[in-house]
Amino acid sequence: AQTVTQSQPEMSVQEAETVTLSCTYDTSESDYYLFWYKQPPSRQMILVIRQEAYKQQNATENRFSVNFQKAAKSFSLKISDSQLGDAAMYFCAYFLGGATNKLIFGTGTLLAVQP
Amino acid sequence: EPEVTQTPSHQVTQMGQEVILRCVPISNHLYFYWYRQILGQKVEFLVSFYNNEISEKSEIFDDQFSVERPDGSNFTLKIRSTKLEDSAMYFCASRGAYGYGYTFGSGTRLTVV
Structure with a gap:
């Protein structure tokens, strides 16, 4: 069965600094998708970034980038130039694809941004 | 940007009562899901719906739960x-x-x- 592990329950970063959130997953599949979702205090789930496993190039969205290591089954999120609005819970999620498959979430990392 | 709309945003109900949670998915999407997050815990899959039928459900989704797509735009739990x-x-x-x-x-x- 697929599992997603986020080993950092909480992280803290100074405003304007860079922080990396870790995620590892377990799967025997070769083709899948990985996501990072942001959940602010409003509890809305906001897609931050997506990576297709068949792509070797790491995904980037403005200040957010990933380090995707397929062999190591690692998918970390780097936030550059951290802003106060980045403070939130961040969830890593795995998606196998296909007609019916669901997202499998990690337990989340609570990120605090210090002014 | 297209959005998934849910109503109501907050519902208080008495134990034993029936509730219906409503969703309007993005119009050209074909796969629909319900997830649940108990406060302080991770997000858990409940059910997936495709081609007008349940395609997968979790252990949480017991006989107390049901889903419906009554009119081609709404998706209810x-x-x-x-x-x-x-x-x-x-x-x-x-x-x-x-x-x-x-x-x-x-x-x-x-x-x-």
Whole structure:
């Protein structure tokens, strides 16, 4: 069965600094998708970034980038130039694809941004 | 940008009452989901819906739960007789082909008293 592990329950970063959130997953599949979702205090789930496993190039969205290591089954999120609005819970999620498959979430990392 | 819309944003109900949570998925999406998040815990899959039928459901999704797509635009989750432990945030999601556009609604906070 697929599992997603986020080993950092909480992280803290100074405003304007860079922080990396870790995620590892377990799967025997070769083709899948990985996501990072942001959940602010409003509890809305906001897609931050997506990576297709068949792509070797790491995904980037403005200040957010990933380090995707397929062999190591690692998918970390780097936030550059951290802003106060980045403070939130961040969830890593795995998606196998296909007609019916669901997202499998990690337990989340609570990120605090210090002014 | 297309959105998944959920109503109501917050619902308080008495134990034993029926509740219906409503969702309007993105119009050209074909796959629909309900997830649940108990406060302080991770997001858990409840059910997926495709081609007008349930395609997968979790252990949580017992006989008290049902889903429906009554009119081609709405997607509802019904809890027949609510329990205290059903108190949670319920998220609707929809997606297009492959992993693209996997979008969540803003959630319904259900409080059972």
